[in-house]
Amino acid sequence: MPASRSEVAGPKGTRTRVLRILMRSGILVPARPDRNVRQLTSLGRWGATVAGGYRAAAARSPRRIAVIDERREVTFRDLHRRAVRLANGLEQLGAGPGTRVAVLCRNHAWFVETVLACAELGADVMLLNTGLSVRATAEVLRTHSPAVVAAADEFAEHVAAARIAAPLVVAWPDAAGGSGGGRSAGPGGNRSSGPARPARSDRSAGPAAHRIAAAGTVEDVIATASSRKRRPPEVPGRLIVLTSGTTGAPKGAYRSNPPGLAAAAALLSRIPLRSCESVLVATPMFHMWGLAALQIGMPLRNTLILQRRFEPKAALQAIADHRCAVVFGVPVVLQRILELPPGLRDAYDTSSLRVVATSGAPIPSPVVTAFMDVFGEVLYNFYGSTEVSWAAVADPADLRIAPTTAGRPPLDSRLKVLDELGAIVPRGVTGRIFVWNDMLFAGYTSGDTKEYRAGYMATNDRGHLDSSGRLFVHGRDADMIVCAGERLFPREVEDLLAALPEVREAAVVGVPDGDLGQRFAAYVVVRPGAELTAAQVRGLVARHLPGSAVPRDVVFVDALPRNATGKVVVRDLPPSLAGA
Known part of the structure; x- marks a missing residue:
């Protein structure tokens, strides 16, 4: 396929390649x-x-x-x-x-x-x-x-x-x-x-x-x-997994049973899991990513370490006690661990860690870099959904070069970035992300399904491919706003705010605007003892992004409302200044 077009495929899953992956991981050994x-x-x-x-x-x-x-x-x-x-x-x-x-x-x-x-x-x-x-x-x-x-x-x-x-x-x-x-x-x-x-x-x-x-x-x-x-x-x-429901009512989605061990090989082609290791599952197993830990743990014969609630010190204690080689988590897990005082964090022996695999939400780029600086080149970011299963995985090398990347497709998976008419856009141009693999979901329990284009399923996300074939996800269709005719996504603003030393976490959402159509509102959690003003927040964004991206409304909150998988629940945010 032409390198200038926004389409990319993972390696072809030949019988020899699949067997090699399964043997390397320890699934198929004498x-x-x-x-x-x-x-x-x-x-x-x-x-x-x-x-x-x-x-x-x-x-x-x-x-x-x-x-x-x-x-x-x-x-x-x-x-x-x-x-x-x-x-x-x-x-x-x-x-x-x-x-x-x-x-x-x-x-x-x-x-x-x-x-x-x-x-x-x-x-x-x-x-x-x-x-x-x-x-x-x-x-x-x-x-x-x-x-x-x-x-x-x-x-x-x-x-x-x-x-x-x-x-x-x-x-x-x-x-x-x-x-x-x-x-x-x-x-x-x-x-x-x-x-x-x-x-x-x-x-x-x-x-x-x-x-x-x-x-x-x-x-x-x-x-x-x-x-x-x-x-x-x-x-x-069949397994029925509920969608996250962060912006609307959750829907039941039928997850297909894997067609064989080739499905395991697809994930293993990008994340180097091995057999008979201890795995801390620090994300709910009712969620697609926690369920993936359960499903991949079967052929690998992994020992799953399960805790009913995530608590950073308890997680580090489990890693030390059970010599965990792998952690399945969500981005907020990384943030909470990094927030521990360095002396306390370093008191736990985490030298056994080889893989920390996250999914479920974007990782702020400062968190990506800081986590690998502390724990080494162990971070893997999985991009997928309840409906498409997997789309791309970013390995540590990808994340060092481009901390916001979602990575590349795994074995026997393909993705395209299309415009509104269904045509493939050039590399670097933002469009709608569509995915093909063997694990696309089998429809919602209501009988509805997702949009397809030539066998590829819509993710309802928008993003672009760079010249090296790495995917960058800008946000969901529902996250995009049109401000004075310009299409904007909150991810860039959130990343800027996350880089401020005074900011513990931040969320940016679109709110109605009578003159511009829509504009951004920023919800900011300030670290204990730090001071930050709305003017400073706006000034930071104005120095790096177009004026239309500057949030007019800056709301300081004690904490962001998150669901059990760490996603911010937009409907539970307090009214912005415009919406009050």
């Missing part, structure tokens, strides 16, 4: 012949589903720890056995092929076991955002009519508000009792010496809450379920 046979047999029968991946991992490395959370650790063998029993138990509660099971909990082993059990059943598993309001969660549950809901105790009110008939299975009781299923578990996986936590016929979620039919905890269901072996479902269950 082992005991019986384990190799069981591993390949599991993949052959169950495919590259979550169930197939973890069955294969259990066959290959049965005693290796698969998951460590705040209460327990589980081997691959016990994870598989428990998932089978949980699948049998969920089936008795009404779940099965073609039904939906809603999961509303944070990162922990019960989350993983429930997702695996749904894959064993052939049920669609709907991953709910823990950051949604009670009302929004209830609306999603009513719209999707799950057969069973698996939720943590803390979200009982959310489930109750939906007033649906589906039984509730508690997947993280407030009390630690009944939290067995760890390394020393027997065939049923329950290591508790006492009786299982008794099932409850109903739960109350506040004075006005609807009564919920509850089937007890995940442990209750596993303890009383059959260990009957399961056959692969005729039609594999």
Whole structure:
């Protein structure tokens, strides 16, 4: 393809190249012949589903720890056995092929076991955002009519508000009792010496809450379920991931099951993950990037270190304790770690880190450089979405040259930048980003889908390609404003503000303007003890960008409203001076 056109493709996924990547990562390496046979047999029968991946991992490395959370650790063998029993138990509660099971909990082993059990059943598993309001969660549950809901105790009110008939299975009781299923578990996986936590016929979620039919905890269901072996479902269950909903209502999106190990090879072609390493998942697994850590962890047989909430010191402690080689996170994770006093930060041994892979939001360019200055050339920035899966990955070399780049397409992926009429724009010209790969989503649960052009799916983002084929994302279509006829994106202004030593974080959004059509409003969080005025903010922007990009409204706030994946929730920002 001509180098002057804004289209670029990743390397072609030939059989030889895919095998080389899988061998280099340790997915395909010799082992005991019986384990190799069981591993390949599991993949052959169950495919590259979550169930197939973890069955294969259990066959290959049965005693290796698969998951460590705040209460327990589980081997691959016990994870598989428990998932089978949980699948049998969920089936008795009404779940099965073609039904939906809603999961509303944070990162922990019960989350993983429930997702695996749904894959064993052939049920669609709907991953709910823990950051949604009670009302929004209830609306999603009513719209999707799950057969069973698996939720943590803390979200009982959310489930109750939906007033649906589906039984509730508690997947993280407030009390630690009944939290067995760890390394020393027997065939049923329950290591508790006492009786299982008794099932409850109903739960109350506040004075006005609807009564919920509850089937007890995940442990209750596993303890009383059959260990009957399961056959692969005729039609594999699907994963339903909610879009972020930062500017509108979240939508359920069907994620396709990977067509095979070539999908893993695509990610591994740009991010050098290896088998049998410890991975800290510092992003919610209901989000596409956290889910990617779970999915790629299957063939790699990684140990996933799960924490229900991100806290920078706890994350560094986990890296040191478990010798984590990889962290999956979001950009705000990097910011919060860098904000720790250097002496405190350096007290943790992070020398095991090889890869810190982030996604979900743009990384301020000062954060990119500062993070690599502290932790070395370990940073990888993944650009994708719930709908297109992956589009590009920036490696440390890319980020050193161009800290704001989204990188290049991975194996067997292609992208184009098009104008409003669908024509490919020249390199350096901003346009609409379209992506092609084997993992494009299968549509929204509403029946709607995304825009396609010649097989390429719209990302709803705008950006450009540079002369080297690196992608730069300027922002979403919804972020762009037209000020006095000029199209502007907030990213450049946000990067300028992030570089100020007085600024902890900043967000820039478009607001209506009676004369200009639209203009920028800046929301700024000042570091403790620092001083900054609106005039200084405007002056900085005026020195570097056109006058139309200077925010007339500068609002100082204590914190930016963020969702569970670290994205700024625009609708929760206070009114600007213009909108007040």
